[in-house]
Amino acid sequence: MDLTLGVGEIVALVGPSGCGKSTAMRLLAGLEQPVRGEVDRAAGRGETSLVFQAPTLAPWMSALANVALPLELAGMGRGEARDQAHEALARVGLSAAENARPAQLSGGMAMRVSLARALVTRPRLLLLDEPFAALDEITRRTLADDVLTLWAELKPAILFVTHNVEEAVYMASRVVVMTAGPGRAAGEVAVEGPLPRPAGFRASEGFRRSAEAVSTMLAQGMERAA
Amino acid sequence: MKRLTDLAAPVVFVGLLLLAWEMACRLLEIPTYRLPPPSAIGEALIENFPLLARSGWNTLATALWALVIASLLASLMALAAGLSGLVERAIQPVVVTLQVTPVIAIAPLVTIWAGLEHPERAVIGLAAVVAFFPVFSGALTGLKAVDPDLERLFDLYGASRWQKLWRLRLPTAVPFLFEGHKVAAGLAVVGAVVAEFGAGSGGSQGLAWRILEASNRLQTAKAFAALVVLAVMGASLYALLQLAERRALVWWRGR
Incomplete structure (x- = not known):
């Protein structure tokens, strides 16, 4: 897998459980060393932050x-x-x-x-590891908008890990799709539309198209692994 | 209403039990030295109260001293073991061996080491041995119970070894320490009594001495009265620590 994050860019990482999303995150945070390959970071120590699934x-x-x-x-x-x-x-x-x-x-x-x-x-790099997974739908949506508003103010690069297709499309300008086999990217989808999202974005044609593209790619990735 | 019945249930049950006991003693004409009726135990309790209270205080003081010593030693050793896996592996077998050895079996040895003229020191030492383990294992478990994600955050933000100890591991261990001390306090009282049976009591005679003395003289009611004092004391100490633990947890976690 090859993943690049531009300065101030939001990229979502979607994939089924066990595909290596969280490992990718820990590698980027520098909490684990890669077995093979390398991690290049413009953001040094003290410039990376992490939010987990639980508030911790x-x-x-x-x-x-x-x-x-x-x-x-x-x-x-x-x-x-x-x-x-x-x-x-x-x-x-x-x-x-x-x-x-x-x-x-x-x-x-x-x-x-x-x-x-x-x-x-x-931070210049913000890693969000399924941060809304434990929340109810309404809280999840408010928090998603809040994260985007904060991003617009502070402009960190964000890697957003999730297993929810709609959430990935809503949060990111680029969605990287993982296959079921660990550590492989199936491809990526560019999401149209401005960030933070305007009201009614979830009902827009662009949102629907992107979500469909991601879903299709996910399904193909699952087949290939199986 | 439910609370009232909850409170009344044990009172009524114990009352009925005592009544049955009293009746059985009278109807079957059991000799008092074999099994005294509750009324005789009550009389013995009132009659000997100053003596029993003094002995009870001695036993309590022994248990509290033992608790303090065990607490200090066990906390320090748990800290050492928590900081270094090597230390933990080194002392773990010793600690376990000490824990599984009956205190009564080492009482004669400890009596010799404490000096034959100071059996009360031996009793404190023995009770401390009994109280040591729950504090040690509680503290060690607590030091290792750190939330792994929280630890990752500390690593990410470049926390030093000391910062991790002071700001993460020690605070995490606090509730486990409370729990360990609660168990240890009960065991310290048990230890103080058992140790006094094994090592004798010198100048400060505790409740174990009173029980032995009364039994030897076939003053069974008095032995029972000493048991009552012991039971009330143990239960009160436990209740007190339970309350303290609950308060402390509110302080620790804010509610």
Whole structure:
């Protein structure tokens, strides 16, 4: 598989479970070394952020402390780190929940805190590993728009991993489709239309066409592997 | 209403049990030295209360000292084992061996090491051995219970070894430590009694001594009274720690 992410570009990675999506993500984050091949990153340490399927917050820390954590780990003073965390939480609309603990937040709110934590370091590369998979449909759609709005403000390159075709098409300007066999790309689909998405985008002809193209490619990839 | 019946159920049950016991003793004319009726135990309890309370306090103090010592040692050793797999593999067999050896079996040895004139030290040491394991295994489990994704984030953000310990592993271990101490406190009381049976008690006689003494003199009601004090003490300590644990968890997780 060969995957390139342009500066400030959003690429979605779609594929069935076990196709190596999450592994690709960990390779890009530098958390694992590739067995073969290489990973070239313009974004260095401290410029990459990660959001998992679960919010992955520390339950003993307030929302604010959780968001400030990456900055504090990088050696920033507590006061300044908390100031920036405060800003990041405001950006995801959670100023009121600063002092709440993760156990007191709803699933959607916890995910927003996780997003704020990922953005607080102003990353050039943002890796989203099925970030909405555990949320209900309505929360999922609101959060999808929020991520796109935040992207428009901060312009990180985003790799968005999902197994949901519609979500992939909605979130990205390019969708890379994986085959069922691990570590192989079946091809990619360019999605028409502006980002962030205008209202009613899901009902548009462009959305439908792209989703169909991705679905077809997914099905072919499954057949080839079988 | 449901809460009321929930509360009443055990009271009524125990009441009926005591009543049956009392009736059986009287109707079957069982001699008091064999099985005293609850009324006789109650009398013995009132009559000997100052003595039993003093002995109870001695046993409690022994158990608490043992708990403190076990807590410190077990936490430090768990920390060492949690930080280094080599240390863990090295001490694990020793810890397990210590845990599966009955405390009563090592009591004579510990009595010799503590000095024959200081059996109360031996009792504290033995009770500490009993209380050691739950704290150790709780702390070690907690240090290893880190959410792997959270650890990946720490790695991604370049956390040092110390930052990972202070900001990730130790806080993760906190609830496990509470649980370990709760179990250890109950075991420390049991250990204090068993150890006193095995090692004797020197100057500060505890409840085990009272039970032995009363049994030897066939004052069975008094032995039972000492048992009652012991049971109430153990249950209260457990309830207290349960409450403390619940409060502490609210503090830890915010609700």
